[in-house]
Amino acid sequence: MENRPGMIGQRIVVIGTTCAGKTTLARILAERLHVPHIELDALYWGPGWEALPTETFRSAVVKALSGDAWTTDGNYSKARDIIWGRADTLVWLDYPFTVVLWRLLTRTLRRVITREVLWNNNRETWKGAFFSRDSLFVWAIQSHTRRRRQTPQHLQEPAYQHLTVIRLRSPKATRAWLNQITLPPSKI
Numbered sequence: 001m002e003n004r005p006g007m008i009g010q011r012i013v014v015i016g017t018t019c020a021g022k023t024t025l026a027r028i029l030a031e032r033l034h035v036p037h038i039e040l041d042a043l044y045w046g047p048g049w050e051a052l053p054t055e056t057f058r059s060a061v062v063k064a065l066s067g068d069a070w071t072t073d074g075n076y077s078k079a080r081d082i083i084w085g086r087a088d089t090l091v092w093l094d095y096p097f098t099v100v101l102w103r104l105l106t107r108t109l110r111r112v113i114t115r116e117v118l119w120n121n122n123r124e125t126w127k128g129a130f131f132s133r134d135s136l137f138v139w140a141i142q143s144h145t146r147r148r149r150q151t152p153q154h155l156q157e158p159a160y161q162h163l164t165v166i167r168l169r170s171p172k173a174t175r176a177w178l179n180q181i182t183l184p185p186s187k188i
Helices: 022-033 040-044 054-064 077-086 097-114 126-130 136-155 171-179
Strands: 011-016 037-039 070-073 089-093 164-168
Touching: 011 022, 011 077, 022 037, 022 070, 022 089, 022 171, 037 040, 040 054, 054 077, 097 126, 097 136, 126 136, 164 171
Parallel strands: 011 070, 011 089, 037 070, 089 164
Antiparallel strands: none
Protein backbone atom coordinates (compact mmCIF):
# COMPACT_ATOMS: atom_id res chain seq x y z
CA MET A 1 0.00 0.00 0.00
CA GLU A 2 1.39 3.34 -1.04
CA ASN A 3 0.80 6.73 0.54
CA ARG A 4 1.71 9.67 -1.70
CA PRO A 5 0.69 12.89 0.04
CA GLY A 6 -0.31 15.65 -2.31
CA MET A 7 -0.63 13.45 -5.39
CA ILE A 8 -4.10 13.04 -6.77
CA GLY A 9 -5.63 11.67 -9.93
CA GLN A 10 -8.83 12.46 -11.77
CA ARG A 11 -10.99 9.51 -10.66
CA ILE A 12 -11.05 9.48 -6.87
CA VAL A 13 -12.84 7.19 -4.45
CA VAL A 14 -13.04 8.16 -0.78
CA ILE A 15 -13.56 5.28 1.64
CA GLY A 16 -13.79 4.92 5.43
CA THR A 17 -16.09 3.93 8.24
CA THR A 18 -19.57 5.37 8.56
CA CYS A 19 -19.33 9.08 9.47
CA ALA A 20 -15.64 9.45 8.78
CA GLY A 21 -16.47 12.30 6.39
CA LYS A 22 -16.32 10.49 3.03
CA THR A 23 -19.06 12.48 1.32
CA THR A 24 -17.83 15.82 2.64
CA LEU A 25 -14.28 15.16 1.46
CA ALA A 26 -15.43 13.85 -1.92
CA ARG A 27 -17.52 17.01 -2.43
CA ILE A 28 -14.59 19.26 -1.50
CA LEU A 29 -12.30 17.40 -3.90
CA ALA A 30 -14.91 17.59 -6.67
CA GLU A 31 -15.18 21.36 -6.20
CA ARG A 32 -11.42 21.86 -6.21
CA LEU A 33 -10.87 19.65 -9.22
CA HIS A 34 -13.97 20.88 -11.10
CA VAL A 35 -15.26 17.34 -11.59
CA PRO A 36 -18.61 15.68 -10.81
CA HIS A 37 -19.25 14.18 -7.38
CA ILE A 38 -21.13 10.87 -7.44
CA GLU A 39 -22.65 9.98 -4.09
CA LEU A 40 -23.02 6.21 -3.97
CA ASP A 41 -25.63 6.34 -1.19
CA ALA A 42 -27.85 8.35 -3.55
CA LEU A 43 -27.54 5.60 -6.14
CA TYR A 44 -28.09 2.76 -3.68
CA TRP A 45 -30.99 3.89 -1.50
CA GLY A 46 -34.44 4.08 -3.01
CA PRO A 47 -37.58 5.55 -1.45
CA GLY A 48 -38.45 4.11 1.97
CA TRP A 49 -34.81 3.10 2.52
CA GLU A 50 -35.19 0.25 0.04
CA ALA A 51 -31.83 -0.84 -1.30
CA LEU A 52 -31.53 -1.33 -5.05
CA PRO A 53 -31.06 -4.90 -6.23
CA THR A 54 -27.37 -5.64 -6.65
CA GLU A 55 -27.33 -5.80 -10.45
CA THR A 56 -29.36 -2.60 -10.75
CA PHE A 57 -26.97 -0.84 -8.38
CA ARG A 58 -23.91 -2.13 -10.24
CA SER A 59 -25.38 -0.89 -13.54
CA ALA A 60 -26.05 2.52 -12.01
CA VAL A 61 -22.45 2.68 -10.75
CA VAL A 62 -21.04 1.76 -14.18
CA LYS A 63 -23.10 4.51 -15.79
CA ALA A 64 -22.30 7.12 -13.11
CA LEU A 65 -18.55 6.44 -13.24
CA SER A 66 -18.29 6.31 -17.03
CA GLY A 67 -16.74 9.78 -17.25
CA ASP A 68 -13.05 10.59 -17.41
CA ALA A 69 -12.98 12.51 -14.12
CA TRP A 70 -15.05 12.29 -10.91
CA THR A 71 -15.03 11.81 -7.16
CA THR A 72 -17.15 9.28 -5.35
CA ASP A 73 -17.54 8.06 -1.80
CA GLY A 74 -18.58 4.86 -0.15
CA ASN A 75 -17.67 1.33 0.82
CA TYR A 76 -20.03 -0.71 -1.29
CA SER A 77 -18.42 -4.14 -1.60
CA LYS A 78 -21.17 -5.03 -4.09
CA ALA A 79 -19.49 -2.71 -6.58
CA ARG A 80 -15.93 -2.46 -5.25
CA ASP A 81 -14.51 -4.10 -8.37
CA ILE A 82 -16.15 -1.45 -10.55
CA ILE A 83 -15.37 1.54 -8.33
CA TRP A 84 -11.81 0.71 -7.36
CA GLY A 85 -11.08 -0.74 -10.78
CA ARG A 86 -12.06 2.51 -12.48
CA ALA A 87 -10.51 4.86 -9.88
CA ASP A 88 -6.91 6.01 -10.07
CA THR A 89 -6.77 7.38 -6.50
CA LEU A 90 -8.18 5.94 -3.28
CA VAL A 91 -8.38 8.16 -0.20
CA TRP A 92 -8.91 6.13 2.99
CA LEU A 93 -10.23 8.05 5.99
CA ASP A 94 -8.96 5.70 8.69
CA TYR A 95 -10.00 7.63 11.78
CA PRO A 96 -10.14 6.43 15.39
CA PHE A 97 -13.47 5.04 16.51
CA THR A 98 -14.00 7.91 18.98
CA VAL A 99 -13.89 10.44 16.11
CA VAL A 100 -16.33 8.41 14.04
CA LEU A 101 -18.71 7.86 16.94
CA TRP A 102 -18.81 11.57 17.84
CA ARG A 103 -19.45 12.54 14.23
CA LEU A 104 -22.15 9.88 13.92
CA LEU A 105 -23.91 11.12 17.05
CA THR A 106 -23.85 14.79 16.06
CA ARG A 107 -24.82 14.14 12.43
CA THR A 108 -27.65 11.80 13.38
CA LEU A 109 -29.06 14.20 15.97
CA ARG A 110 -28.95 17.05 13.42
CA ARG A 111 -30.67 14.97 10.75
CA VAL A 112 -33.38 13.66 13.07
CA ILE A 113 -34.11 17.03 14.70
CA THR A 114 -34.15 19.02 11.43
CA ARG A 115 -35.89 16.20 9.51
CA GLU A 116 -33.22 16.61 6.82
CA VAL A 117 -34.25 15.08 3.51
CA LEU A 118 -31.73 12.56 2.22
CA TRP A 119 -31.61 10.51 -0.97
CA ASN A 120 -34.95 9.75 -2.61
CA ASN A 121 -36.89 11.65 0.05
CA ASN A 122 -35.63 9.46 2.92
CA ARG A 123 -35.23 10.82 6.43
CA GLU A 124 -33.57 9.46 9.53
CA THR A 125 -35.90 8.88 12.49
CA TRP A 126 -35.37 8.54 16.24
CA LYS A 127 -36.48 4.93 16.10
CA GLY A 128 -34.37 4.00 13.09
CA ALA A 129 -31.31 5.86 14.31
CA PHE A 130 -31.26 4.72 17.92
CA PHE A 131 -33.60 1.78 18.45
CA SER A 132 -33.25 -0.41 15.37
CA ARG A 133 -31.13 -3.42 14.47
CA ASP A 134 -30.30 -1.44 11.31
CA SER A 135 -29.01 1.54 13.30
CA LEU A 136 -25.86 3.17 11.94
CA PHE A 137 -24.48 3.02 15.47
CA VAL A 138 -24.67 -0.77 15.42
CA TRP A 139 -23.17 -0.78 11.92
CA ALA A 140 -20.30 1.53 12.95
CA ILE A 141 -19.45 -0.65 15.94
CA GLN A 142 -19.53 -3.82 13.84
CA SER A 143 -17.65 -2.48 10.84
CA HIS A 144 -14.92 -0.18 12.16
CA THR A 145 -12.37 -2.82 13.20
CA ARG A 146 -13.29 -5.15 10.35
CA ARG A 147 -12.76 -2.39 7.77
CA ARG A 148 -9.35 -1.53 9.25
CA ARG A 149 -8.34 -5.16 8.94
CA GLN A 150 -9.80 -5.87 5.50
CA THR A 151 -8.96 -2.69 3.56
CA PRO A 152 -5.18 -3.35 3.45
CA GLN A 153 -5.93 -6.90 2.30
CA HIS A 154 -8.17 -5.65 -0.52
CA LEU A 155 -5.54 -3.12 -1.54
CA GLN A 156 -3.01 -5.93 -1.99
CA GLU A 157 -5.18 -7.58 -4.65
CA PRO A 158 -3.61 -7.42 -8.15
CA ALA A 159 -6.69 -5.66 -9.57
CA TYR A 160 -6.04 -2.63 -7.36
CA GLN A 161 -2.27 -2.21 -7.68
CA HIS A 162 -2.80 0.74 -10.03
CA LEU A 163 -4.33 2.87 -7.27
CA THR A 164 -2.52 5.74 -5.63
CA VAL A 165 -3.51 5.26 -1.98
CA ILE A 166 -3.71 8.09 0.51
CA ARG A 167 -4.41 6.85 4.05
CA LEU A 168 -5.40 9.65 6.41
CA ARG A 169 -5.63 8.82 10.11
CA SER A 170 -7.15 12.00 11.57
CA PRO A 171 -9.19 15.03 10.53
CA LYS A 172 -6.07 17.14 11.12
CA ALA A 173 -4.08 14.96 8.69
CA THR A 174 -6.90 15.29 6.16
CA ARG A 175 -6.90 19.09 6.40
CA ALA A 176 -3.11 19.17 5.99
CA TRP A 177 -3.33 16.85 2.97
CA LEU A 178 -6.04 19.00 1.37
CA ASN A 179 -3.77 22.03 1.71
CA GLN A 180 -1.00 20.35 -0.30
CA ILE A 181 -2.98 18.69 -3.09
CA THR A 182 -1.32 18.75 -6.48
CA LEU A 183 -3.79 19.02 -9.31
CA PRO A 184 -3.48 16.64 -12.24
CA PRO A 185 -1.63 18.24 -15.21
CA SER A 186 -4.84 18.44 -17.24
CA LYS A 187 -6.47 20.55 -14.50
CA ILE A 188 -3.71 23.17 -14.16
